Amino acid sequence: MSEHAPSSPEKDTPAPLWISDDDLRGLVDDCLRAQRQVIAPMLEKGAARARPLYAPLATAEALRLQVDDPLPSQSLRRHFQPPSQALFRWTFEKPAPTEDQPPENPLGKVALQPATPAFPPTVILGARPCDAAALEIVDQVMREDRRDESWFSRRAATVILTRGCTWSDASCFCTSLGLGPDAPQGSDLLLLPAQGGHVVRVLTAKGQAFVADHAPRFAAPLPDHRRREAEAALAALRQDLENKPLSDAVDHLRQGLGGAFSAAIWDEVALRCHGCGVCAALCPTCYCFDIVEEPHGPKEGVRRMKWDTCQDPIFTLHGSGHNPRPNQSSRYRQRVLHKFSVYPNRFGQVLCTGCGRCVRACPAGMDLAEILLQVDGALDHAAKKS
Amino acid sequence: MKEIREVASALLSGGQVDWVLGYEEDAKGLVKPAFITDPAQAARLIFDPRCVHNLAVYLLPGRRHVRALGRGALVVKACDARAVAGLLREHQLQRDELVLIGVRCGGVRQDPGPDAVLNEESVAARCALCPERTPQRVDHLVGPELPPPPAGNRDLLREIAELEALTSEARFAFWSKHFSRCVRCHACRQVCPLCNCTRCIADKSQPQFIEAAPHLRGNLAWNITRALHLAGRCVGCGECERACPVDIPLALINAKLSHFMHERYAHEASEDPEQPSPIGDFRSDDDQEFIR
Numbered sequence: 001m002s003e004h005a006p007s008s009p010e011k012d013t014p015a016p017l018w019i020s021d022d023d024l025r026g027l028v029d030d031c032l033r034a035q036r037q038v039i040a041p042m043l044e045k046g047a048a049r050a051r052p053l054y055a056p057l058a059t060a061e062a063l064r065l066q067v068d069d070p071l072p073s074q075s076l077r078r079h080f081q082p083p084s085q086a087l088f089r090w091t092f093e094k095p096a097p098t099e100d101q102p103p104e105n106p107l108g109k110v111a112l113q114p115a116t117p118a119f120p121p122t123v124i125l126g127a128r129p130c131d132a133a134a135l136e137i138v139d140q141v142m143r144e145d146r147r148d149e150s151w152f153s154r155r156a157a158t159v160i161l162t163r164g165c166t167w168s169d170a171s172c173f174c175t176s177l178g179l180g181p182d183a184p185q186g187s188d189l190l191l192l193p194a195q196g197g198h199v200v201r202v203l204t205a206k207g208q209a210f211v212a213d214h215a216p217r218f219a220a221p222l223p224d225h226r227r228r229e230a231e232a233a234l235a236a237l238r239q240d241l242e243n244k245p246l247s248d249a250v251d252h253l254r255q256g257l258g259g260a261f262s263a264a265i266w267d268e269v270a271l272r273c274h275g276c277g278v279c280a281a282l283c284p285t286c287y288c289f290d291i292v293e294e295p296h297g298p299k300e301g302v303r304r305m306k307w308d309t310c311q312d313p314i315f316t317l318h319g320s321g322h323n324p325r326p327n328q329s330s331r332y333r334q335r336v337l338h339k340f341s342v343y344p345n346r347f348g349q350v351l352c353t354g355c356g357r358c359v360r361a362c363p364a365g366m367d368l369a370e371i372l373l374q375v376d377g378a379l380d381h382a383a384k385k386s
Numbered sequence: 387m388k389e390i391r392e393v394a395s396a397l398l399s400g401g402q403v404d405w406v407l408g409y410e411e412d413a414k415g416l417v418k419p420a421f422i423t424d425p426a427q428a429a430r431l432i433f434d435p436r437c438v439h440n441l442a443v444y445l446l447p448g449r450r451h452v453r454a455l456g457r458g459a460l461v462v463k464a465c466d467a468r469a470v471a472g473l474l475r476e477h478q479l480q481r482d483e484l485v486l487i488g489v490r491c492g493g494v495r496q497d498p499g500p501d502a503v504l505n506e507e508s509v510a511a512r513c514a515l516c517p518e519r520t521p522q523r524v525d526h527l528v529g530p531e532l533p534p535p536p537a538g539n540r541d542l543l544r545e546i547a548e549l550e551a552l553t554s555e556a557r558f559a560f561w562s563k564h565f566s567r568c569v570r571c572h573a574c575r576q577v578c579p580l581c582n583c584t585r586c587i588a589d590k591s592q593p594q595f596i597e598a599a600p601h602l603r604g605n606l607a608w609n610i611t612r613a614l615h616l617a618g619r620c621v622g623c624g625e626c627e628r629a630c631p632v633d634i635p636l637a638l639i640n641a642k643l644s645h646f647m648h649e650r651y652a653h654e655a656s657e658d659p660e661q662p663s664p665i666g667d668f669r670s671d672d673d674q675e676f677i678r
Contacts, residue, residue: 047564047633049496074632083569084599170414170500271451272419274443274629276576281569281631292598306599307569314589327451363439363577363629365418365498 014208018222020197021065027217028060028125037122039079040064041072054079054124054131063125067166067193071355075284076124076131080138080154083307086115087291091300107299115302117150122158123210130174130353132162132186134284140347141287159210162187163198164234168241171356173369176246179353181237192230199230246369249376253340254350260337265378269371270329272364273311279358279366280309285339285351288315310334336371387432389528390461393487395428397459403485404456407444409437416499419444423455433461433529434502438494438510440623442469442579445479459485459525463494465512467521467657468621469579474659476619478582481659488524491516493535496628504535511540512624512637515644522657542641549638561606567632568605570598574612574626574636580619587611613639618647618664621655 019027031038041052041064051073057063094108124132135155142148165181174180184190188207191198200218202208211218253260280286290308295301308315311332316325325331343351352368359367394406408431410420417436422428441460444452452458462470467488473479493504493513513535521527549557572588575581588596588608596611597604620640627636647653650673653664 044567044633048627048630048635048637049633051633078569084601084604267451271421272444274573274576276573276629277571278573278629278631281571281573290598294594294597294599304599304601307571309571312572329451361631363573363625365412365416365439367412367414367416370412 014202016222016227017200017202017211017218018197018220018226019191019200019218020220023217023220024065024125024191024198025060025063027214028057028063030214030217031123032057032060035120037120038125039076039122040125041069049073054127057125065193070167070169071128071172071357072131073357073361074282075134075355075357076127077134077284077286079122079124079158080135080151081287081289081307082117085117085150085305087303087305088115089113089300089302092298119154119157122154123161124158125161125163126191127160127162127187128355129162129165129181129183129185129187129190130172130179130355131284132160133179133183134186134353134355135160136186137285137347137349137351137353138287140349141343144347159188159206160186161189161191161210164190164192164230165237166193166233168237169356169360171359171367171369172241172354173243173246173356174354175238175241176243176250176369177350177352177354180234180241182234192234194226194230194233197226199227243369245373249372250340250350252376252379253337253372254344256341256345260341260375260379261333263375263378265375266329266333269374270327270332273328273332273366274364275311275313275328275331276363277309277311278361278363279335279368280311281307282357282361284353284355284357310338332366336368336375340372387434390431390433390487390489391428393526393528394422394431394459394461395425397485398422398425398428402457403459406431406459406461406487407441407452408461408487409433409439409441411436414499415501418498421452421455431461433489435493435495435504435508436498436502437461437463438496438498438624438628440466440469440577440579440621440625442466442473443577443625445470445473445484446579446582447478448582448584457483457485459487461487461489462521462524463489463491464519464521464657465491465516465621465623466579467524468655469623471523471657471659472580472619472621472655472663473582475661475663476582486521486524486526488521488527490521490527490529490531491519492532493519496624506536506539509535509538510624511538511542512622512641514538515542515622515641517654518657523659542637543645545635545638546642546645561609562602564634565605565609566602568600568609568634569632570600570605570608571631572608573629573631577625577629578616579623579625580616580621581612609634609636609639613643615665616640617643618651618653619655620644 028038038057039054040057042055043050044053052069053074054072054076091111092107093111142151184203188204190201190203202211288308289305292304292306293301317323339351397403406422408420409417410430411417411432419439419441420430474481494510495508496510596607622640622644624637651664
């Protein structure tokens with residue numbers, strides 16, 4: 001299997017393995033000793049709300065194995081595309097003066113120093129299936145046209161051990177997008193929680209190599225009743241999450257049917273939207289960025305990449321003052337159609353994993369799943385049938 | 387609840403307003419802002435402790451799509467009414483453009499769902515600091531008198547006292563930890579009814595006063611500027627902290643500033659739009675100990 005090929009069912013699916021909770025903590029210990037960064041859901045103390053965050057573990061004891069932990073409040077995005085990343089530093093250097101050749105620029109010649117980001121070998125332990133899948137979906141745009149080296153160097157340095165979902169709420173809608181509580185996309189290993197440990201599904205060659213490197217931790221036989229227990233829990237959750245009307249609405253949008261772009265409904269839909277961009281800040285599949293210069297005095301500075309969002313009016317504001325997306329309805333429409341029409345048109349997959357963060361966190365109560373249904377309801381149904 | 391619906395329905399059918407902005411509940415038990423334009427839809431309106439949102443933000447001149455709907459009525463709690471007073475004080479709004487439906491408040495939750503239970507765990511910390519739970523200067527006052535909210539687990543004044551007991555290095559480390567999480571989405575600004583600048587300093591690049599990238603230096607500059615610009619104007623509605631996707635405890639800053647304005651200038655962000663804003667007011671007897 002190639003380095004970042006989208007996952008596909010292997011011909012010879014390796015038999016599932018077992019790892020006990022003790023061995024899982026031991027595995028974290030092994031990784032930390034080997035100078036690997038281990039990122040797992042953690043609680044940040046003193047925050048306005050105590051919610052799990054994907055953050056580096058300092059010790060194996062800090063690993064949270066609670067099955068009722070809610071979805072981490074932020075996605076994995078920041079670990080692969082940091083909110084702010086220095087691309088390079090620049091300085092003006094005065095060339096040695098020569099008699100016949102005055103320098104073109106009185107400040108001198110520009111010299112660039114690459115700001116190589118230090119990203120250590122990393123294990124992500126306890127990613128949610130929706131967050132792991134997002135990485136694989138975003139890979140496609142990151143390799144389109146020009147390969148994003150920063151993204152792929154981080155992807156290559158990371159092994160992703162996803163934990164099957166045991167928690168869901170009314171905002172989750174992964175199953176309407178072809179994913180689910182044990183979706184394999186983007187994961188190297190999938191750990192399905194059971195009493196006292198996890199059933200381990202090996203999904204990629206990278207996962208296979210990781211297991212081989214830590215073979216003693218995966219050596220105990222898989223108790224058959226634990227496998228059945230884990231699979232039953234997943235099946236029950238999957239059934240809970242089924243939402244056929246929403247799956248249909250997503251299908252209609254991705255097929256570009258019904259004239260969604262010119263539908264009148266966006267004004268009504270976006271009326272309560274603040275354009276605050278919290279949805280984009282938390283979204284596992286949003287990847288838009290801006291490039292900014294930070295001069296430190298006239299002779300040196302840093303060029304940075306920073307997160308950006310289509311929900312901000314200045315995202316599309318032209319230098320002339322003209323803004324092709326002049327109001328929140330056009331900006332909200334952009335968000336929805338980019339994810340559910342433009343991206344699948346180009347790459348075959350919707351740019352959403354149904355994690356529901358945008359729904360839970362929206363200060364104005366914008367509910368993407370509800371809005372998809374509402375938009376679908378307003379579309380030209382005759383066109384949808386044809 | 388019945389009263390709000392009756393008032394809204396009467397205002398719409400009588401042609402006094404084109405829209406009423408209040409609260410409604412969705413299928414998940416989550417409360418959200420509701421724009422009602424049809425009197426028959428007024429029955430959707432509710433009021434209970436899930437109605438946390440400060441709807442005054444929709445009155446900002448920049449919300450052109452709301453203004454385009456015509457003349458409106460707004461359901462306000464006391465904190466929301468203080469925000470409306472702020473907009474009137476700063477000439478963002480004319481009082482006769484607007485009908486205010488005030489609702490007596492017994493405190494709200496931190497989050498707008500999933501249930502309406504108000505207890506020490508769910509109550510918004512800011513409600514303990516509320517000076518007046520009955521909205522003033524409204525056109526219609528509805529709802530029964532309610533008992534004060536329960537004391538919450540989170541005590542902002544105690545947390546502030548704890549922070550002030552720290553060394554300045556430790557305090558800086560505390561805020562650095564929280565501000566380093568900031569992703570500069572500026573949601574704190576977008577949901578703030580008093581953030582009414584036509585063009586925010588954070589969006590200016592010529593010159594760039596505040597570095598735009600979300601690293602600690604730029605984040606400190608942004609958060610400090612935001613806080614100082616809201617000193618004495620902030621009504622403590624808590625929307626910024628509620629919206630913050632990375633859970634920065636902004637309520638501590640708001641409460642500290644409001645306490646400071648009270649101590650030093652005997653100023654409160656009141657419901658009286660005629661009371662001058664401290665940022666635009668000068669008194670010869672102002673404390674000047676900082677001028678040396």
